[in-house]
Amino acid sequence: MDEILNINNLTKAYDDINVLDHVNLTVKKGEVVVIVGPSGCGKSTLLRCINSFEPIREGKVILDGETINPCKGKLNEVRERIGMVFQNYELFPHKTVLQNMILAPVKVKKIKKKEAEKEALALLDRVGLSGKKNSYPRQLSGGQKQRVAIVRALMMNPEILLLDEITAALDPEMVREVLDVVINLAKEGRTMVIVTHEMAFARAVADRMVFIDGGRIVEEGTPDDFFENPKTERLRKFLDSFSYQ
Amino acid sequence: MDPEVLIDYFPRYAEAFLLTVRLGFTGIFIAFVLGIVSAFFMHFKVPVLSQFFGGYIEVFRNTPLLVQLFFIYFGLPKIGIATSAEVCGAIGLGLLGGSYMAEGFRSGLDAVSVSQTESALALGMTGGQIFFNVIFPEAFTLSVPAIVANVIFLLKETSIFSAISLMDLMFTAKDLIGLYYNTTEALFLLVVFYIVMLIPVSVAGNLIERKVRYKMFGA
Numbered sequence: 001m002d003e004i005l006n007i008n009n010l011t012k013a014y015d016d017i018n019v020l021d022h023v024n025l026t027v028k029k030g031e032v033v034v035i036v037g038p039s040g041c042g043k044s045t046l047l048r049c050i051n052s053f054e055p056i057r058e059g060k061v062i063l064d065g066e067t068i069n070p071c072k073g074k075l076n077e078v079r080e081r082i083g084m085v086f087q088n089y090e091l092f093p094h095k096t097v098l099q100n101m102i103l104a105p106v107k108v109k110k111i112k113k114k115e116a117e118k119e120a121l122a123l124l125d126r127v128g129l130s131g132k133k134n135s136y137p138r139q140l141s142g143g144q145k146q147r148v149a150i151v152r153a154l155m156m157n158p159e160i161l162l163l164d165e166i167t168a169a170l171d172p173e174m175v176r177e178v179l180d181v182v183i184n185l186a187k188e189g190r191t192m193v194i195v196t197h198e199m200a201f202a203r204a205v206a207d208r209m210v211f212i213d214g215g216r217i218v219e220e221g222t223p224d225d226f227f228e229n230p231k232t233e234r235l236r237k238f239l240d241s242f243s244y245q
Numbered sequence: 246m247d248p249e250v251l252i253d254y255f256p257r258y259a260e261a262f263l264l265t266v267r268l269g270f271t272g273i274f275i276a277f278v279l280g281i282v283s284a285f286f287m288h289f290k291v292p293v294l295s296q297f298f299g300g301y302i303e304v305f306r307n308t309p310l311l312v313q314l315f316f317i318y319f320g321l322p323k324i325g326i327a328t329s330a331e332v333c334g335a336i337g338l339g340l341l342g343g344s345y346m347a348e349g350f351r352s353g354l355d356a357v358s359v360s361q362t363e364s365a366l367a368l369g370m371t372g373g374q375i376f377f378n379v380i381f382p383e384a385f386t387l388s389v390p391a392i393v394a395n396v397i398f399l400l401k402e403t404s405i406f407s408a409i410s411l412m413d414l415m416f417t418a419k420d421l422i423g424l425y426y427n428t429t430e431a432l433f434l435l436v437v438f439y440i441v442m443l444i445p446v447s448v449a450g451n452l453i454e455r456k457v458r459y460k461m462f463g464a
C-alpha cells in the first residue's frame with residue numbers, strides 16, 4: 001500500500017507549551033487509523049495540524065509527497081483534498097441539505113450544479129437521507145445532521161478523511177447510525193484518521209490504533225494487540241477506564 | 246375638519262411625500278452600503294480601516310441628526326463644497342443610518358461562529374467564497390430584525406429635513422399652519438402621509454424578516 005499521509009516529527013505549541021511533541025505517524029492509502037487518548041492530550045490539535053488550521057513549531061505534514069504544513073502553496077487547494085468532519089456537524093444553517101452538499105463542489109471544483117446534485121442525491125440515498133434533501137439543518141436530528149456532514153465532505157472526493165469525535169455530541173441512540181456510515185466507508189477503502197471515544201467502534205473500524213497521551217504517541221498497534229495486550233501501563237489504565245468490572 | 250381644505254392641501258403634501266420618500270430611501274441605501282462596509286472592517290478587525298470606521302460609528306451614533314445636518318448643510322459650503330439641501334439631507338441620513346446599520350450588521354457577523362468558517366475552509370473554499378456564501382447570508386439573517394427597525398427609524402428621522410429648509414412633509418405642515426391656521430387639517434394630513442409611508446415598509450419588513458429567518462429558525 002502507498003503512503004498517503006506522513007506526519008514527520010511534528011511539534012505544536014500553544015503559549016510555548018508543547019501540546020504535540022515530536023509526533024510521527026504515517027497513513028497508507030485505504031488505511032483507517034484510529035486515535036484515542038485522554039481529554040486534552042492533543043488529538044484534535046493533531047487533526048487540525050494536518051489541514052493547516054494550526055501553524056506548527058517543528059516538523060512537517062506531507063500529503064502524497066507534498067509538504068502541506070507548513071504550506072507553501074495555496075491552502076484552499078490542499079484542504080480540498082482533505083475532508084474533515086467536526087463534532088458539532090457545522091452544517092450551514094441557511095442552506096438545505098442538498099445546498100450544503102453542492103456548495104463547495106460547485107464553487108470550488110466548478111462542477112455543474114445539476115451534476116453535483118445528482119452525485120449528492122446518490123450519496124444521500126446511501127446514508128438513508130434522500131427524503132431530507134430539501135430540509136434545513138434545524139429540521140434534522142443530530143444523527144441525521146452528522147450523516148449529512150459526512151457525505152458533504154465526501155462530495156469533494158477527499159484523498160483522506162479526518163473525523164474528530166463525530167458522535168460526541170449525539171444522543172446515545174443516534175451514535176449507531178453515524179458509526180455505521182463510517183464503517184461502510186472503511187469497507188469501501190476510504191483512507192481515514194478517526195478520533196473517537198467509542199472503543200467498540202474503534203476496534204471494529206481500525207486497521208491501526210494509536211494512543212496519544214500528553215502530546216506524544218505512547219503506543220500503536222493492530223486493534224487486537226492494542227486492546228488485548230497493551231504494552232504500556234498508561235494505555236492499560238486508559239483502556240480500563242472504559243470498563244466497569 | 247374641512248374636506249375642502251384637505252383636498253386643497255393634498256397636492257402639496259403629495260409633493261412633499263415624494264421628496265421625503267426619495268431622500269429617505271436614498272439615505273437608507275447609503276446607510277446600507279456604509280453599514281455593510283464598516284461592519285466588514287470592524288468584524289475582521291482590518292487595521293486602520295476598523296479604527297477609522299469605529300470612530301465614524303461613535304461620532305454619528307452619538308450626535309443628533311439635526312446637528313449632523315447643520316454641519317453638512319452649513320459646513321460644506323464653508324470649505325468650498327457647494328451642494329443642494331437635498332443632497333445634504335440624503336447624505337446626512339445616510340451617515341447617521343450607516344452608523345446604526347453597521348452595528349446591526351456587525352452583531353450579525355459576530356454571532357456567526359468561527360467553526361462555520363472552519364468547516365467551509367475544510368471544504369476547500371476560499372475566504373471570499375466563504376464570506377459571500379456562508380458568513381454574510383447567516384449574519385444578514387441574524388441582523389434582519391435590527392435592520393428593519395433601523396429602516397423605520399430612519400424614515401421617521403426624515404422629519405428633521407425641514408430644518409435645512411427641505412420641503413418635506415414636516416416643512417409643508419408647518420408652512421401651511423403658519424399661512425392659514427388650519428391646524429387640524431394640516432396635522433391630519435401629516436399623520437396620514439407618514440402612515441402611508443411607514444405601514445407598507447413595516448409590513449414588507451415583517452415579511453422579509455419571516456422569509457429570511459424561516460430557513461435558520463423556522464416559522
Ligand SMILES: Nc1ncnc2c1ncn2[C@@H]1O[C@H](COP(=O)(O)OP(=O)(O)OP(=O)(O)O)[C@@H](O)[C@H]1O
Binds near residue numbers: 039
Ligand atoms: N487555542 C488554544 N490555545 C491554547 N491552548 C489550547 C488551544 N487549543 C487547545 N489547547 C490545549 O492543547 C491541548 C490539546 O487540546 P486538544 O483539543 O487537541 O485535546 P483533545 O485530545 O482533542 O481533547 P478532547 O478529547 O477533550 O477533545 C489541551 O491541553 C488544550 O488545553
Ligand SMILES: [Mg+2]
Binds near residue numbers: 043044045164165
Ligand atoms: Mg478534541
